Amino acid sequence: MTGMIEVIVAVFVIIGVFFAVVSAIGIVRLKDVYSRAHASGKSATLGVIFIMLAVFIHFLSQGEMNAKILLAILFLFLTAPVASLMITRSAYRNGVKLDKNTVIDDLKEMYETDDSKQNK
Amino acid sequence: MMKKPNNMMLQTLARLIILVVLSFSIYLMLAGHNSPGGGFIGGLMTASAILILYLSFGLNPIKKVIRFDYIKIIGIGLLLPGITGLVSIFFGFSYLKQFFGYFHIPLIGEVELTTALPFDLGVYFVVLASALTIILTIAEDDK
Amino acid sequence: MPFQILINVLLAILWMFLQNEYTFVSFLFGYLIGILILFVIRRFLKFDFYLKRVWAIIKLIYLFMIELIKANIDVVKVVLKPKQDHQPGIVAVRTSLESDFEISMLAALITLTPGTISMDFSDDSKTIYVHSIDVPDKEAMIKDIQDSFEKAIMEVTK
Amino acid sequence: MTLLHWAVLSPFIAAILIPFLYKYLKRIHTGWFVLILPLALFIYFLSFIPETSSGNVVLNNLDWVPSLGINFNVYIDGLSLLFALLITGIGTLVVLYSIYYLSKQKEKLNNFYVYLLMFMGAMLGVVLSDNLIVIYVFWEVTSIASSLLISYWYTREKSIYGAQKSMYITVFGGLSMLAGFSLLYVIAGTFSIRELIANADLIMASSLFIPAMILVLLGAFTKSAQFPFHIWLPDAMEAPTPVSAYLHSATMVKAGIYLVARLTGVFGGAPEWFWIITIAGLITLIWGSISAVRQKDLKGILAYSTVSQLGLIMSLLGAGSAAFYFQDGDSPLYMTAILAAVFHLINHATFKGSLFMAAGIIDHETGTRDIRKLGGLMTIMPVTATISLIGLASMAGLPPFNGFLSKELFLTGMLSVTEYGIFNLEAIGFIIPIIAFIASVFTFLYCILMFYKTFMGKFDISKLKVKHVHEAPIGMLISPIILAVLVVLFGLFPNLLAYSIIEPAMAAIAPGILSPGEFFDVHITHWHGFSAELFMTLGIIVLGVLLFITFRKWENTAFYRGEQDLFNYAYDYGYDGLIKGSQWLTRIQMTGRLRDYFIYMCTFIMLIMGYTMYRYNLPLIQNLDLSPIPVYTWFVILVFLGSILTIPFLNNRIAIIITTGVSGFLVALLFVLFRAPDLALTQLLIETVSVVLFMLVFYHLPKLKKVKTPPKMKTIKLIISIGFGLMITLGSLSAFSMGQEANYESISEYYTENSKEKAGGYNIVNVILVDFRGLDTMLEVLVVSLAVLTVVSLIRLRFKGGEDV
Amino acid sequence: MELLMSIVIGIIFSVSIYLFMSKNLLRVAVATLLLSHGVHLLLVTMSGLQRGASPILSFDAEAYTDPLPHALVLTAIVISFAVTALLLVMSYRTYKVHKTDDLEDLRGSADE
Amino acid sequence: MNNIIILPVIIPFIIGAILILLYKRHSMQRVISGITMFVLLALSVFLAIYVYQHGTIVLEVGDWKAPFGIVIVADLFSTLMLLLSTLVGTVCLFFAFQTVSQDREKQFFYPLYLFLMIGVNGSFLTGDLFNLFVFFEVMLISSYGLIVHGGTGYQLRESFKYVIINIFASALFIVGIAWVYSITGTMNMAHMAQRVSELDQTGALNIVAIIFFIVFACKGALFPLYFWLPRSYYGPPAAIAALFGGLLTKVGIYAIIRTFTLIFNHDVSFTHKGLIVTIAGFTMLLGVLGAVSQFDFKRILSYHIISQVGYMVMGLGIFTPLAVAGAIYYIAHHMIVKTALFLFAGATQKITGTTDLKKMGGLLGTHPWLAWLFFITAISLAGIPPLSGFFSKFPIILAGFEEQQYVISAVALLVGLLTLFSMMKIFSYAFWGKQKHTEEQAKIPVGKLLLPILPLVALTIILGFAAEPIFTYSMEVAEEIMNPTNYIESVLKE
Amino acid sequence: MFDIVMIIALSALSIALVLLFIRIIIGPSTQDRILALDAIGVLLVGFIGILMILQDTSVFSDIVLVLTILGFVGTLTLSKFLERGVVIDRDD
Numbered sequence A: 001m002t003g004m005i006e007v008i009v010a011v012f013v014i015i016g017v018f019f020a021v022v023s024a025i026g027i028v029r030l031k032d033v034y035s036r037a038h039a040s041g042k043s044a045t046l047g048v049i050f051i052m053l054a055v056f057i058h059f060l061s062q063g064e065m066n067a068k069i070l071l072a073i074l075f076l077f078l079t080a081p082v083a084s085l086m087i088t089r090s091a092y093r094n095g096v097k098l099d100k101n102t103v104i105d106d107l108k109e110m111y112e113t114d115d116s117k118q119n120k
Numbered sequence B: 001m002m003k004k005p006n007n008m009m010l011q012t013l014a015r016l017i018i019l020v021v022l023s024f025s026i027y028l029m030l031a032g033h034n035s036p037g038g039g040f041i042g043g044l045m046t047a048s049a050i051l052i053l054y055l056s057f058g059l060n061p062i063k064k065v066i067r068f069d070y071i072k073i074i075g076i077g078l079l080l081p082g083i084t085g086l087v088s089i090f091f092g093f094s095y096l097k098q099f100f101g102y103f104h105i106p107l108i109g110e111v112e113l114t115t116a117l118p119f120d121l122g123v124y125f126v127v128l129a130s131a132l133t134i135i136l137t138i139a140e141d142d143k
Numbered sequence C: 001m002p003f004q005i006l007i008n009v010l011l012a013i014l015w016m017f018l019q020n021e022y023t024f025v026s027f028l029f030g031y032l033i034g035i036l037i038l039f040v041i042r043r044f045l046k047f048d049f050y051l052k053r054v055w056a057i058i059k060l061i062y063l064f065m066i067e068l069i070k071a072n073i074d075v076v077k078v079v080l081k082p083k084q085d086h087q088p089g090i091v092a093v094r095t096s097l098e099s100d101f102e103i104s105m106l107a108a109l110i111t112l113t114p115g116t117i118s119m120d121f122s123d124d125s126k127t128i129y130v131h132s133i134d135v136p137d138k139e140a141m142i143k144d145i146q147d148s149f150e151k152a153i154m155e156v157t158k
Numbered sequence D: 001m002t003l004l005h006w007a008v009l010s011p012f013i014a015a016i017l018i019p020f021l022y023k024y025l026k027r028i029h030t031g032w033f034v035l036i037l038p039l040a041l042f043i044y045f046l047s048f049i050p051e052t053s054s055g056n057v058v059l060n061n062l063d064w065v066p067s068l069g070i071n072f073n074v075y076i077d078g079l080s081l082l083f084a085l086l087i088t089g090i091g092t093l094v095v096l097y098s099i100y101y102l103s104k105q106k107e108k109l110n111n112f113y114v115y116l117l118m119f120m121g122a123m124l125g126v127v128l129s130d131n132l133i134v135i136y137v138f139w140e141v142t143s144i145a146s147s148l149l150i151s152y153w154y155t156r157e158k159s160i161y162g163a164q165k166s167m168y169i170t171v172f173g174g175l176s177m178l179a180g181f182s183l184l185y186v187i188a189g190t191f192s193i194r195e196l197i198a199n200a201d202l203i204m205a206s207s208l209f210i211p212a213m214i215l216v217l218l219g220a221f222t223k224s225a226q227f228p229f230h231i232w233l234p235d236a237m238e239a240p241t242p243v244s245a246y247l248h249s250a251t252m253v254k255a256g257i258y259l260v261a262r263l264t265g266v267f268g269g270a271p272e273w274f275w276i277i278t279i280a281g282l283i284t285l286i287w288g289s290i291s292a293v294r295q296k297d298l299k300g301i302l303a304y305s306t307v308s309q310l311g312l313i314m315s316l317l318g319a320g321s322a323a324f325y326f327q328d329g330d331s332p333l334y335m336t337a338i339l340a341a342v343f344h345l346i347n348h349a350t351f352k353g354s355l356f357m358a359a360g361i362i363d364h365e366t367g368t369r370d371i372r373k374l375g376g377l378m379t380i381m382p383v384t385a386t387i388s389l390i391g392l393a394s395m396a397g398l399p400p401f402n403g404f405l406s407k408e409l410f411l412t413g414m415l416s417v418t419e420y421g422i423f424n425l426e427a428i429g430f431i432i433p434i435i436a437f438i439a440s441v442f443t444f445l446y447c448i449l450m451f452y453k454t455f456m457g458k459f460d461i462s463k464l465k466v467k468h469v470h471e472a473p474i475g476m477l478i479s480p481i482i483l484a485v486l487v488v489l490f491g492l493f494p495n496l497l498a499y500s501i502i503e504p505a506m507a508a509i510a511p512g513i514l515s516p517g518e519f520f521d522v523h524i525t526h527w528h529g530f531s532a533e534l535f536m537t538l539g540i541i542v543l544g545v546l547l548f549i550t551f552r553k554w555e556n557t558a559f560y561r562g563e564q565d566l567f568n569y570a571y572d573y574g575y576d577g578l579i580k581g582s583q584w585l586t587r588i589q590m591t592g593r594l595r596d597y598f599i600y601m602c603t604f605i606m607l608i609m610g611y612t613m614y615r616y617n618l619p620l621i622q623n624l625d626l627s628p629i630p631v632y633t634w635f636v637i638l639v640f641l642g643s644i645l646t647i648p649f650l651n652n653r654i655a656i657i658i659t660t661g662v663s664g665f666l667v668a669l670l671f672v673l674f675r676a677p678d679l680a681l682t683q684l685l686i687e688t689v690s691v692v693l694f695m696l697v698f699y700h701l702p703k704l705k706k707v708k709t710p711p712k713m714k715t716i717k718l719i720i721s722i723g724f725g726l727m728i729t730l731g732s733l734s735a736f737s738m739g740q741e742a743n744y745e746s747i748s749e750y751y752t753e754n755s756k757e758k759a760g761g762y763n764i765v766n767v768i769l770v771d772f773r774g775l776d777t778m779l780e781v782l783v784v785s786l787a788v789l790t791v792v793s794l795i796r797l798r799f800k801g802g803e804d805v
Numbered sequence E: 001m002e003l004l005m006s007i008v009i010g011i012i013f014s015v016s017i018y019l020f021m022s023k024n025l026l027r028v029a030v031a032t033l034l035l036s037h038g039v040h041l042l043l044v045t046m047s048g049l050q051r052g053a054s055p056i057l058s059f060d061a062e063a064y065t066d067p068l069p070h071a072l073v074l075t076a077i078v079i080s081f082a083v084t085a086l087l088l089v090m091s092y093r094t095y096k097v098h099k100t101d102d103l104e105d106l107r108g109s110a111d112e
Numbered sequence F: 001m002n003n004i005i006i007l008p009v010i011i012p013f014i015i016g017a018i019l020i021l022l023y024k025r026h027s028m029q030r031v032i033s034g035i036t037m038f039v040l041l042a043l044s045v046f047l048a049i050y051v052y053q054h055g056t057i058v059l060e061v062g063d064w065k066a067p068f069g070i071v072i073v074a075d076l077f078s079t080l081m082l083l084l085s086t087l088v089g090t091v092c093l094f095f096a097f098q099t100v101s102q103d104r105e106k107q108f109f110y111p112l113y114l115f116l117m118i119g120v121n122g123s124f125l126t127g128d129l130f131n132l133f134v135f136f137e138v139m140l141i142s143s144y145g146l147i148v149h150g151g152t153g154y155q156l157r158e159s160f161k162y163v164i165i166n167i168f169a170s171a172l173f174i175v176g177i178a179w180v181y182s183i184t185g186t187m188n189m190a191h192m193a194q195r196v197s198e199l200d201q202t203g204a205l206n207i208v209a210i211i212f213f214i215v216f217a218c219k220g221a222l223f224p225l226y227f228w229l230p231r232s233y234y235g236p237p238a239a240i241a242a243l244f245g246g247l248l249t250k251v252g253i254y255a256i257i258r259t260f261t262l263i264f265n266h267d268v269s270f271t272h273k274g275l276i277v278t279i280a281g282f283t284m285l286l287g288v289l290g291a292v293s294q295f296d297f298k299r300i301l302s303y304h305i306i307s308q309v310g311y312m313v314m315g316l317g318i319f320t321p322l323a324v325a326g327a328i329y330y331i332a333h334h335m336i337v338k339t340a341l342f343l344f345a346g347a348t349q350k351i352t353g354t355t356d357l358k359k360m361g362g363l364l365g366t367h368p369w370l371a372w373l374f375f376i377t378a379i380s381l382a383g384i385p386p387l388s389g390f391f392s393k394f395p396i397i398l399a400g401f402e403e404q405q406y407v408i409s410a411v412a413l414l415v416g417l418l419t420l421f422s423m424m425k426i427f428s429y430a431f432w433g434k435q436k437h438t439e440e441q442a443k444i445p446v447g448k449l450l451l452p453i454l455p456l457v458a459l460t461i462i463l464g465f466a467a468e469p470i471f472t473y474s475m476e477v478a479e480e481i482m483n484p485t486n487y488i489e490s491v492l493k494e
Numbered sequence G: 001m002f003d004i005v006m007i008i009a010l011s012a013l014s015i016a017l018v019l020l021f022i023r024i025i026i027g028p029s030t031q032d033r034i035l036a037l038d039a040i041g042v043l044l045v046g047f048i049g050i051l052m053i054l055q056d057t058s059v060f061s062d063i064v065l066v067l068t069i070l071g072f073v074g075t076l077t078l079s080k081f082l083e084r085g086v087v088i089d090r091d092d
């Protein structure tokens, strides 16, 4: 039984770490801040969620219902999208350049029209 | 000046999150005597929760809701431990002598009451108010 | 008011979680603290929120955990691709969802799924600006979002 | 407190009353009230003559700071009585003179008389105390009072200059003297002069004898304007003339003489004492007389003359100290010098006092003291001229005035030195009378010059600022007349003073020389035949007249063209040099650069710690019992070190802030590894808030400039920072190693054991915080509040400077 | 472990001192932060590391790490945080008033 | 009863907290803080007398027995310091009432002031090393608040450096605490002293001793750790400059004396007679030369603080009862005189609107009271007898000669002369010379401003004339602290 | 074996930390750095989680929760601040 749990925990940890590392690679490799946000916002979060599940399982197997870990997972879920949004939006509003491969930018319109409105 | 950002999503989320954070912060404050935490940590967590509110809703809406003068809370927070300590003098003990006891309350059972609590509560208030005051003061500063 | 009581009960349960102590005292205490918290921040609690949705939301979260894993695999592919030649872009996605809560949820789900991130909203909150890591076809992408997530949310909320 | 104590303190008490008398009794010149005191004191002191002349002393004890050996024991013997009489006697005359000299309408008489009384009291204290420290106390008060009197016309640049100069030089001397006194205390364990004299042998045997002597003499020499410390005296002439007459010729400058005379009993007999004092006196004598000739200001001449005369007295005391070597009081060979010293001291007070007052009269009436503008006053101011003539003749050493007698005794004393046959005097002693002779020639010369240039020649009103010149009012003349009369009186009947004043003073200077009941033979005669002294006197007159006649031919030589004393340049350069030097020194330290401060501080700390480690053999670090390092700890530490070491290389603000934040988070992680959950929690919280604050604050600051630090500076910075880190590491290891060796049980054991039972908490750290060490936490919270209050006030208060004081 | 930490702490001190000697407000402020990390770690290190469980009695253990340094460091952390906050606002105001963050320009002359 | 000795900390704590609540009402704050300072003064007078009569009082805070809890210890030395600090605090506060603007008063001037008193008083009273650190920090942070209060460009610029250097010193304080804890396993100073005395590892102990010396030397502005002082004291209002000039460095000096008599007395010939004496010499000399170099009222006074602390430390370094008594006497003298001098600077500034000596002149004519009171105080500082300055320097110098420390004694004397030199510079520039202030300025009354200073001037005179009782008292203090067994036994109840 | 897996996991996480650290250093935009910081915060949660398994103690679970909250608050504050140079809006 313990062995079984250990395997599950280990697998969860390995998956989690894998995602985390990939996300880190992504953050280094990807070309603009918006793309990197993808790596950070998803992979890192997911990776850590896996690890935390492993932790939860580990303690659950010892008969300890560690709700704080669950809460932490929930929290990561809830906050990751907002964090991504806030970072990318602030980047955009501060004029951080999009990657030159970028094919489309609908957001530009909104800010331009807004500016022209203000100019009038 | 750029257009105002649309904080709709942030606000929606904040409503949810602060409940968790606030309860957690109070938990940290109260549980400090027996597990990691305490007034200082709890106070900063509460401050974080309130900071989330400020960030999401802006200054004035929050002002209408939280009408405390943080500076006065600091004063009160300081008075709490100061006066808790004095109490022991009146009972003929040394300053800051703490008392604790386990009381049996019907329905609820064994409860531990300790003078360390008002003490830590003072810490909590000071830290909470301090953190908010600093951030708000800087934020309020023009240019 | 019933909503507040609900929140309060939830907080009390949360409290038991935190205490790691599932007793009546703990619940009672949590309830009292909940009252305190709700008193302080009472003016913020204007959710258009019904009990039945809670379950739906939880269901939704489970649903998208699967999506999430898929999404991550996509991201892994992009990240590990030797040549970084994907074509990112920002796409305005119009939604027919009504409430703030729904729109927020949609935005969050968009972020959590393959290669897309919600970046901004229009002033009326009806348009979500989505950054996609690879946009070979804009319309297809918009349609994809509207078909899957929007619908799913509507089902949950209506 | 005896009457005698009150007598010493009475001037101070009177001084307190002065401002009120001045304020509320405007119509009466304050001087009249003041006059009563010195007069009464003079009479009071006269009453001690019978006591002292019969060889007795009066000693009244009073404890002051007994635990430091300081007692205000007042002591009257011949020497102190002589000085007390001089102080009060001349004091009376000076106060009287000042009443006419200082206008009650224009002058701030309250200041003047307060200073004067302070001085008088202090001077009495100096000469009447038995305790060296009390002497020192009063000594410094005389310096202060003197400076204040010099600065009396405090708006004048020159007064300020003179006041400061006199203060610095005399206080310098006073401090050396204090050091000397302290050494004497270290040797003999007492500050009492009588006890010191009793222990003279012990003192003489000490290795500290010479330093003590030199230090004490520095005090005496500065006060008595001995070469080269004399330079303050001419500048002190900025004081009102009564002050010059009183302090700077009759009393204060003689405090040094007093001290030397008083301590002859302690130091006398040592060759060093003999040589130093004699040589210093002679150099002062000759330098003063030669310099006096250069002066164009009446008071300047008198000042240098005073310098010279003080040198004369000093040299006599030096010569006389040989008596202690022989322990033979009967021989006039040694005692003449001391006799001459005492007698000339009195004479100088009389003639110099009158001369100063005369000079003051001339200044008062003509508006100038410049001898180039004066001339022909003989007919206009006949009384003044007569007074001056008497005074100058006495000073020049002409019969029948008292100066002649003491000058003759001086020459005798100097001549007899060559016959002592000790201290190598047979070889070089002949130089002493030669110097005395040359100096006396110049003394004679400036006396003639002064009289000639002022009273003879042509009177030219156009050179003066005033319209009419006439003789001074009678009130102003009384004091100089009294003094002039004394000059004549002591000249004609020198033995008036012989056994009442002079002999007791000599006995006090040379204690223990005579056996009890014996008296020195003091018999001053006008004629001792055709002795060497007589021929010397004639030679002085002839040469003096010759120089006077040829004066026009050499008065424009390089040395005589200027008035400024060469040693003044030393003082002025020293003064400027001190300020400039200190400015330089301060500038290189207080650069205003934090970097420099750190370089200095860290270098210092490293040096001192390094030295200690070296001195005590660092291998204190031994047998370390180290806990194992888990593998994963390495990861954390390496990443942590990476983040820390990157920071100095970063040139982007945000990168620096965030990297710092990361290192902070890693510290929290380390706390996790070290099993300190509370710490980790707190660290995380604080680090987050810090990063946020950093961003808020620094985001708007300008981009970091890529500063090019010069390689030298970079090296210095590197050496210092690496060295400092190393020092911390080594210090920590040695402390750790020693802790393991000492193996004391930590007080923490108590916390672990009692946290639950006695404080009702499971989280020991929290229990320590809120209970065992609750006070710390209470204050820690206060610190936080304080920071907040400051932040708020910083943001809200924006003064420009000058809003309030 | 203690040896390693002593070296690490020495390095933290070195970097911090190095930064103290720079010309820029921010670097100096960062230096204070690093310095406080250094001393806090030192305080924990000097009583021995990893020689017991976390000092919370509800988790039974044979030995607990020395809780006193933890408490002391906690206090010290809070204090240095307060000081840092103050320092930051001070540098902020300094910059606003003097329009520079270069300490070389903030020298002031010796005799104003 | 023992609780009374913590009141000098608790009273300002609680009142300060109340003043925060009243922060918008400046006149009320004024009244309350004034009364508080008076109460504190009365309390410390009482404590000084009580301890003198009944011996050391120890309070175990929270009833946790020593060495486990924090102890507050009132012995002769600490009560003397307490008395002096509250005296200085009271005087400066009353000066502040008349000089400080309302804007300041509404920005927590009084709470900061009272909290500073907590830090200072607590530092004197605590018997626990870490608690001392915390009290130091309370004092320092209040001092940051007060030194930058007003936020002028000058204040900001110089306070920044002040804060940084103090942060550095505080960090080293913790280093020292870590080291000493590692060796002795305790924070209680008496316990520490006991354990240190049982050890024979001079080397490692010296390293620890030196780190503490450096820390306290930095707060005490000793060579070469004084760079923060002269310029930063120029910025704040006169009342604060006076309070700082009188108090703050003395807390550092107190800590040095306390620790180097109680704990680190294992290797006196190296630490005291070698290191401390040398440092004292440089401190005195460089400090006074700094004063000589300046032409500004406040700056000269600031540099003098440095040179004066040198004397105190010299007394400790010579380490005979006479010398230590001198040092204690000196502390008392210095706190009184330096406070008075800074307040005089303030009064002068109120008239002339400047502290630049070259812009002043002739104040003796228009403000004789100011001039003469200043003069007395100034020459007292220079050590001119029979004022307090002399009787505090003299024992130290005498002891120096007795211990054959000739060089340092000579330096001490020379510094006295240079002190006089620079004080006379103030007097001659500001009070002598041609009047440089306008007739309007000449009419500015300073009588009320001088009122709070008067007791200080009176004290410098009394401390001189009544040197015997004061010196005997200092001697008793010195003997008590040089013989720490009494302290250790009182604290550890053995 | 289990422990070795955990240690390898930790080493991998450390490498990930270093990678993120590189992003902090090279930027180029502030948002990049915040992004990386946010990710580091998240990774630290994982790191502590694994430590909890490794040391078999749940004493750090509070830390985990706190860290997630703080990571969010920090990111939120910073990006909010960067958006307009104001942290807290006053007008709405």
Ligand code: NA
Pocket: B032, B036, B037, B038, B039, D678, D765, D766, D769
């Ligand atoms: Na805690």
Ligand code: NA
Pocket: B037, B038, B039, B040, B041, B123, D769, E074
């Ligand atoms: Na706490």
